[in-house]
Amino acid sequence: MASRCEVFLEILIAIFIPPLGVCLRDGCCSCEFFICLVLTLLGYIPGIIYAVYAIVVRGSHPDDQWRPLTA
Template identity: 50%
Template sequence: MSLLTIILSILLPPLAVFLKHGVGTEFLISILLTLIGWLPGVIYAFYVNSK
């Protein structure tokens, strides 16, 4: 993971997922988790971008 991806995963998790994977199920799940709470969105963004 690049430094930009790490920073975006912390600040704007859906944007980090979008830049890595585009619009798809990962992006929609990231938006949903971020709306539920910021921390679940961050955790999911790190998980998706690290695999």
Template identity: 50%
Template sequence: MALTCTDPIKAIFAIILPPLGVFLEVGCNCTLLLNVVLTCLGYIPGIIHALYVIVKY
């Protein structure tokens, strides 16, 4: 769980457009699909999930 210099940029993208932040972190997989669904259901759950993914990976 090492932080890199691109994590703040990914966090900004995660706040503006959550699926983009997740895509930059993990690429195109089930985590991205989950984030898209959460963002469609509510913007705040998408942001929380995106920030969680960025901090976790």
């Protein structure tokens, strides 16, 4: 599980370059990365919103379950 500092830095990177923030969390060949890339190409703001969503809510978990924001 990522520390709070790592999550904070990933969110900062996701604000400036959304696909890179998702790539650091999930990898370059993940579905989340391609969704974020397409959303960023269609509009910068939707890319940021999805990147933050993918980093904070979805996260990278072995069982791929949702986790609360306080975890």
